[in-house]
């Protein structure tokens with residue numbers, strides 16, 4: 142993606158020379174009510190030899206493979222005179238046309254009924270298009286510009302919102318395939334609000350909120366005011382805005398209860414799909430995704446791991462760096478809402494609680510490093526397999542793992558170096574993000590070494606906590622800010638059976654976690670728990686009652702069925718490992734001035750009032 146701007150400049154200078162090579166699409170929606178769109182693609186100057194046309198199997202911002210080819214049908218090829226050409230579907234999403242003339246037209250129907258940041262959705266209210274889910278492309282012509290014209294004159298009040306360059310007449314332009322694929326497009330009767338921001342170089346850019354929802358204009362205007370406050374806090378971390386291509390950044394927001402929902406970052410936009418009835422009344426709940434995705438316009442879209450470059454549309458890129466790309470983004474997404482005043486210090490400590498519990502208690506973090514967690518994303522990020530995996534024991538999400546790592550590094554920089562994680566992000570931005578030089582894990586370590594002027598610290602931190610599986614001393618670190626990390630339920634008995642599902646009076650284990658009493662007792666996924674300590678376990682209440690009647694170390698009889706066979710075993714209760722983080726004031730301890738200052742400098746607004 143770092144080549145986008147160079148390519149844009151080149152194409153402006155020689156637009157006429159390239160014009161005859163442009164791949165142009167026309168999209169219409171005659172059967173939107175039944176979730177179909179009709180796409181035609183014109184490919185000029187096709188080289189001799191077999192022409193291969195395919196659908197993508199991955200999508201920018203997603204890290205696992207998706208089979209977009211499954212929703213394409215009635216694909217046909219024609220030559221310049223309109224004569225149909227023979228084609229061979231050589232794989233599910235690959236079509237070969239051995240004999241053709243100079244110009245080839247491809248037409249197909251695409252079905253889409255899944256509204257999120259990854260797939261496509263067509264209905265009478267909108268065309269919600271993630272580009273890889275919608276557009277086929279010819280193989281070997283990635284550098285050719287794309288033109289797309291949307292035909293929607295039969296739809297009431299539809300308008301287009303996209304980061305693609307508008308050419309007028311419902312037509313849009315992308316410099317090449319990579320840019321096109323990164324440019325989700327919403328066509329709907331949406332409402333919008335926008336505001337201008339001035340960058341450090343004096344250039345004015347515009348940020349747009351585009352909302353397809355059941356809200357009135359006043360709600361959208363108010364929400365834009367909230368977003369502006371959030372954006373200002375992001376700017377304070379990075380020191381400057383990215384240069385958005387064509388001067389615009391778009392929040393493409395889609396809010397309906399039957400949406401699938403997620404947030405997906407792109408270079409100059411984000412697709413945010415949420416499931417509440419409206420925005421109004423849910424503003425604060427919806428804000429977390431906005432904060433996360435907007436942070437990505439620096440971290441990932443420009444400060445970008447080398448492993449994601451170039452983005453591979455036939456097979457997911459495997460990445461070592463998602464603990465920073467996603468995890469640090471996750472940390473800041475929440476932190477900046479506290480700094481902006483949308484979340485309280487109590488909310489922040491609850492968020493930290495979740496992170497620290499996961500990183501200290503999950504077997505996925507005990508036995509695997511943040512780099513290994515990042516590499517598992519190719520399977521974990523909405524992967525398509527239906528068989529069982531051992532994910533619960535071998536994987537902790539790189540979002541959580543990375544955010545917990547960011548938390549520790551932020552406090553260590555503050556406590557030991559009079560620096561902050563903001564300083565580190567700015568240093569990375571200057572070295573790799575702004576110049577768009579894709580980075581590696583050693584580059585991240587090098588920047589930490591030069592920022593702290595302490596290469597030994599950087600080497601040690603990366604060896605233990607990034608390449609390794611050691612854990613930071615969170616209790617000691619958090620105390621700097623007057624937060625106490627302690628056992629949530631000291632002295633309480635624990636079985637590891639928290640996630641039983643009860644169906645027809647059967648207590649079924651949906652998973653077993655390494656190291657828990659029930660795992661050690663030999664029970665497996667799918668086993669049905671019958672009795673514990675002689676008591677029938679028909680519901681959660683029965684299980685809780687038996688557990689609460691015991692102490693850690695007590696041993697009880699357990700009966701269960703395994704593959705339909707009744708078995709018995711013994712279970713030794715452990716102590717509940719759950720942790721919590723509470724402010725020292727709430728524990729009866731005293732918040733010193735040093736703690737208060739540390740906390741304020743960390744969690745209070747960083748926006749300097751002029």
Ligand SMILES: [Zn+2]
Pocket residue numbers: 406433434437467470
């Ligand atoms: Zn993300």
